[in-house]
Amino acid sequence: MSLATFDLSPLRRADRWHPAELAFWLLPVAAYLVFPDNLVLLTQIAITALFCLSLDLILGYAGIVSLGHAAFFGFGAYAAGLLAANGIGDPLAGLAVAALASAALGFVTSFLVLRGSDLTRLMVTLGIAMMLYEVANKLTDLTGGVDGLQGIEMTPLLGRFSFDLYGKTAYWYAVAVLFLLFWAARRLVHSPFGLSLKGIRLNVARMPAIGAPVNARLSAIYTIGAAYAGIAGALLAQTTQFVALDVLSFNRSAELMLILVLGGSGSLYGAVIGTIVFMSAHHVLSDMNPEYWQFWLGALLVLVVLFARDGVMGSVRRLSHAAGGRRKGER
Amino acid sequence: MDYALQTRNLAKNFGGFTATNNVSLNIEAGARHALIGPNGAGKTTLINLLTGFLEPTAGRVILQGEDVTRLGQHQRVKRGLARTFQINRLFADLTVLESVTMAVNERLGVGARFWKPVGAHHQAVDEAVALLDSLRLLDVAHATTRSLAYGKQRLIEIALALAMKPRVLLLDEPAAGVPTTESRELFESIAALPRDVTILLIEHDMDLVFRFADRISVLVGGALLTHGTPEVIASDPKVREVYLGEAICA
Amino acid sequence: MTVLFDGVASGMLLFLISVGLSVTLGLMNFVNLAHGAFAMVGGYLCVSLLNRVGVPFLAALPLAAVLTALAGVVLERTLYRRLYTATHLDQVLFSIGLVFMSIASAQFLFGAQQQPLTLPDFLRGQISLPGLDMGAYRLFLILLSLVIAFGLQRLVGGTRFGAELRASVDNPRAARGVGINVERVFTLTFALGTALAGLGGALGVEMLGLDPSFPVKYIVYFLIVVAVGGSGNITGSLVASLILGVLDVAGKYYVPQIGAFVIYAVMVVMLIFRPQGLFGRRAAR
Structure with a gap:
């Protein structure tokens, strides 16, 4: 093959939107029309999907393991909640403040987290989240402690759409934020920065030898992931007008990890699909005894680790690969 | 004389083991310099010290006149020092x-x-x-x-x-694990690099070394035994002594 | 003084439970977050044996330990061993799965309430010295733990099994080469770790309480012990447990408003400045 005939299109086309993706983003509209009585649940799904997306950025792309990602979710939730409870009820201002607060926390803690091995990272992230939980638990004057933060009053979105009783505004608000941030994350992972994150995950030892400042890159994505998680937390605080202490809990971090593994990490869509599957299953199954739910959740986690490590997206990829191979008759 | 890469009394200890012992190396700009020595002589450790992959116990590393001993790997790369690894480190x-x-x-x-x-x-x-x-x-x-x-x-x-686009390129056994026919091709591409790129090569195949290099340093037990042109090294009795065993094996 | 004594007692308890985690993590390189679940199993076994079957307390303790170890062996042989070479992340996810299952099962079988435990009379009293009130049970706990710590140290440091274990960990391939059955050594070690967790869980019902949330509530404490003590280090675990026990009891006693915050802060600081632990050598492999 010569330089003149070389086909660059596989690289150039990598960031194009696939028709299946466009169809995927019609799902929120379809869900709105089909389940108009379940908007609260659908809003929760959008928020959790955003939260999971933030974990995918740091774990799926950069390979930073975390058992305490709820720290940023909860920090953002409290930041937005406190802002609104103290008279500044503009939703977008709340998102901005939460994003900045969580990003700052992420930036500072990134230096602690990035020092160690995977095992140290797991324990440091866990420790940081537990510390925040204890702080929120004890600062009852500020956070309401175990009773939760109340008195959150939101002003209308963009000055026009007030948060209604049916949750319509909340739903479209959460979906719009999710889509915008998904779009931004999608740009990010297809950029040179995103490529270098994949490089770090695949072979961290090689990266300095091609001149990449590994820690600076990891610090940056950790901060961005924290900001995303903070915005997700803020959305929860704003749409439910309440912040419960469990936004910071270990269970939330662990569950998030499960959702990402279930959906498949490192594809962005895996995070969203995993959330949809998980939350729907939760909704359907928790009508049964809630203890059963936790049991099957645990069993599922064990099975996924043992047998289906690449999750739903991995299966989709394998299937489409097989189909594509048959079509082209090669590979 | 213009030097691309130098070390001053470079040393590295792992616990009680001295992997690099007081090495002062001068590599001229534009040289095709080979680093040879028996297995376990500390060649890869020396490369790791040069690139900043390891921190030296003592001594200095000087890249194109600048002391880079305290700089991290990626900073040395920015200053024109690149390397390959003995065992592939790629992005699968x-x-x-x-x-x-x-x-x-x-x-x-x-x-x-x-x-x-x-x-x-x-x-x-x-x-x-x-x-x-x-x-x-x-x-x-x-x-x-x-x-x-x-x-x-x-x-x-x-x-x-x-x-x-390195000014100085460190090649750690580039042909290791490559079939002979392909290794010849590989060395042709290396030899075709512009002359102003300085190359430091670690290689076991003495045929390749003597064909390729214009300067050779011999490392034994972590210390520099001798250095010189290929002719000088080939006739050096000390080098012969060190290599006698290996030459027979090869 | 009484605070110190109670702290030592709770530290000893921590030691019993976490030393098994320290062994699996440090020697076998497996992050088993489900370790607390084994302790919980021991606790429930002990309570059931006492209250439903009527086994005396002193007999229920070893029974609980042995039965927990059996459960551990079954899980090790069927599931855990498949993940010895997996990433730490996979091990964590897997063991969190086990934790969730154990919590749900405990809730289903025993309900959400705290389990009652009636101690035999001779362990119930107080021994009062000038300036020091010693609960008989806590004294019993301290003595028993010391015996076990000593025995463990002997087992790993001075027996053939200990030598085989250290060899298996340092270099499994070489160990296999000299005829050591590495799989069997790992299974036995895992059984020993879970037996101690089960015993600790049984002994801990009185002091830590027992309800289905046990595995999550205390896992951080066990991890701290391992982090501070250095994984795979028995003496380190003992000292770390004592420090942690005393700090925790003293903290709750003197500055209750700070609560567990100090403990977590200590762990994070430790991990950052001495990732190999206070007494650690570098982790195996």
């Missing part, structure tokens, strides 16, 4: 073009751009394509690294280093 799930483009991105300083897609950074992509062309890797450019044979992967290892 990336395509060949993606890997090399990523390396070029870093050299051009666009590795942290997070908005425009990789393919829209034309300068980096074009340069990566040209580099793959020069190493005759274009036909596998869109294949994932893991799908290639070891010999081809070895070339990617070198492509990644060349993407740094």
Whole structure:
């Protein structure tokens, strides 16, 4: 093959939107029309999907393991909640403040987290989240402690759409934020920065030898992931007008990890699909005894680790690969 | 004399074991310099000290007149020092073009751009394509690294280093694990590099070394035994003594 | 003084439970977050044996330990061993799965309430010295733990099994080469770790309480012990447990408003400045 005939299109086309993706983003509209009585649940799904997306950025792309990602979710939730409870009820201002607060926390803690091995990272992230939980638990004057933060009053979105009783505004608000941030994350992972994150995950030892400042890159994505998680937390605080202490809990971090593994990490869509599957299953199954739910959740986690490590997206990829191979008759 | 890379009394201890012992090395600009020595002589450790992969216990590393002893790996790379690894360290799930483009991105300083897609950074992509062309890797450019044979992967290892447009290139047994026919080709591409690139080569195959190098240093037990032109080294009785065993084996 | 004594007692308890985690993590390189679940199993076994079957307390303790170890062996042989070479992340996810299952099962079988435990009379009293009130049970706990710590140290440091274990960990391939059955050594070690967790869980019902949330509530404490003590280090675990026990009891007693915050802060600081632990050598492999 010569330089003149070389086909660059596989690289150039990598960031194009696939028709299946466009169809995927019609799902929120379809869900709105089909389940108009379940908007609260659908809003929760959008928020959790955003939260999971933030974990995918740091774990799926950069390979930073975390058992305490709820720290940023909860920090953002409290930041937005406190802002609104103290008279500044503009939703977008709340998102901005939460994003900045969580990003700052992420930036500072990134230096602690990035020092160690995977095992140290797991324990440091866990420790940081537990510390925040204890702080929120004890600062009852500020956070309401175990009773939760109340008195959150939101002003209308963009000055026009007030948060209604049916949750319509909340739903479209959460979906719009999710889509915008998904779009931004999608740009990010297809950029040179995103490529270098994949490089770090695949072979961290090689990266300095091609001149990449590994820690600076990891610090940056950790901060961005924290900001995303903070915005997700803020959305929860704003749409439910309440912040419960469990936004910071270990269970939330662990569950998030499960959702990402279930959906498949490192594809962005895996995070969203995993959330949809998980939350729907939760909704359907928790009508049964809630203890059963936790049991099957645990069993599922064990099975996924043992047998289906690449999750739903991995299966989709394998299937489409097989189909594509048959079509082209090669590979 | 103009030196590309120097060390001053460089030493490295692991616990009680001295892997590098008081090495003062001078590599002239534009040299084809080979570093030889029996197994366990500390050649790779020395490379790791030069690149900043390891921190020395004592001594200094000087790159083109600048003391870089305290600089990290990526900072030395920015100053023109690139290396290949004895055992491939590649990005298994990336395509060949993606890997090399990523390396070029870093050299051009666009590795942290997070908005425009990789393919829209034309300068980096074009340069990566040209580099793959020069190493005759274009036909596998869109294949994932893991799908290639070891010999081809070895070339990617070198492509990644060349993407740094190095002033000084450290090659740690580049032909290790490559079939003889392919290793000849590989050395042709190395020999074809511009003369102003300084090369330090670690290699076991003495045929290759004496064909390729214009300066040779011999490392034994972590210390520099001797150095000189290939003719001087070939007739040095001390070197013969060290290599007698290996020469028979080979 | 009484605070110190109670702290030592709770530290000893921590030691019993976490030393098994320290062994699996440090020697076998497996991050088993489900370790607390084994302690919980021991606790429930002990309570059931006492209250439903009527086994005396002193007999229920070893029974609980042995039965927990059996459960551990079954899980090790069927599931855990498949993940010895997996990433730490996979091990964590897997063991969190086990934790969830154990919590749900405990809730289903025993309900959400705290389990009552009636101690035999001779362990119930107080021994009062000038300036020091010693609960008989806590004294019993301290003595028993000391015996076990000593025995463990002997087992790992001075027996053939200990030598085989250290060899298996340092270099499994070489160990296999000299005829050591590495799989069997790992299974036995895992059984020993879970037996101690089960015993600790049984002994801990009185002091830590027992309800289905046990595995999550205390896992951080066990991890701290391992982090501070250095994984795979028995003496380190003992000292770390004592420090942690005393700090925790003293903290709750003197500055209750700070609560567990100090403990977590200590762990994070430790991990950052001495990732190999206070007494650690570098982790195996």
